[in-house]
Amino acid sequence: MPLRPARAGRVGVIRAPVAKTAVVAKAVTPGRAPVAKTAVVAAAVTPRVGRRRI
Amino acid sequence: MIMTSVSLDELGPVDYVVVEFPAGASNFTGEMVTELRALVDSGTIRVIDVLILTKDADGTVEATELSDVAELGDLETIEAELAELLAADDVDNLAAAMEPGSTAGVLIWENLWAAPFASAARRAGGQLIADGRIPIQAIIASIEADEATATTGD
Numbered sequence: 001m002p003l004r005p006a007r008a009g010r011v012g013v014i015r016a017p018v019a020k021t022a023v024v025a026k027a028v029t030p031g032r033a034p035v036a037k038t039a040v041v042a043a044a045v046t047p048r049v050g051r052r053r054i
Numbered sequence: 055m056i057m058t059s060v061s062l063d064e065l066g067p068v069d070y071v072v073v074e075f076p077a078g079a080s081n082f083t084g085e086m087v088t089e090l091r092a093l094v095d096s097g098t099i100r101v102i103d104v105l106i107l108t109k110d111a112d113g114t115v116e117a118t119e120l121s122d123v124a125e126l127g128d129l130e131t132i133e134a135e136l137a138e139l140l141a142a143d144d145v146d147n148l149a150a151a152m153e154p155g156s157t158a159g160v161l162i163w164e165n166l167w168a169a170p171f172a173s174a175a176r177r178a179g180g181q182l183i184a185d186g187r188i189p190i191q192a193i194i195a196s197i198e199a200d201e202a203t204a205t206t207g208d
Contacts, residue, residue: 003105003117003142012143017150018072021189041193 066169070162077155103139103162115149
């Protein structure tokens with residue numbers, strides 16, 4: 001089906017071809033979550049008192 | 055809320071995703087619509103535009119308006135408020151990452167939750183000079199690198 005006429009002849013907002021993002025593809029892949037890595041990542045983004053970067 | 059009623063100063067960041075469903079791999083139960091509806095109803099996001107793209111085996115791309123989908127269900131009210139931000143010229147760029155034979159949904163939304171903070175930052179004299187996402191894979195790689203360093207003692 002054709003796009004609505006209002007979309008024709010306008011300057012686009014997506015300026016360049018979109019590259020495939022592996023992260024998104026994996027995030028929506030059906031199946032069990034990678035539990036081990038999920039736990040590790042969760043720990044990495046959990047607030048830590050006195051956490052030091054170096 | 056319609057696009058024209060939104061002051062530029064009050065506009066939240068606008069994001070997009072292209073979610074691909076490889077041929078034969080789609081399993082639509084309505085769960086996606088329910089979750090999207092919940093985000094809209096809670097005022098977390100405002101859906102600005104939606105397109106459905108199909109890429110044939112020969113790479114030909116066809117775009118479908120949400121309004122052309124039969125039985126929209128909970129998407130009806132969302133469809134009624136779309137702003138049609140995307141131009142026809144955007145379709146090929148959005149479809150560039152799609153595999154031949156696949157279908158993809160393109161969703162563009164305003165992050166309403168971020169708008170008040172962004173406005174406050176602007177009023178304070180701040181200007182956005184960078185933004186982005188940190189892929190989960192990057193966090194995992196960082197953690198694994200830390201663990202490797204701890205193991206080797208480097």
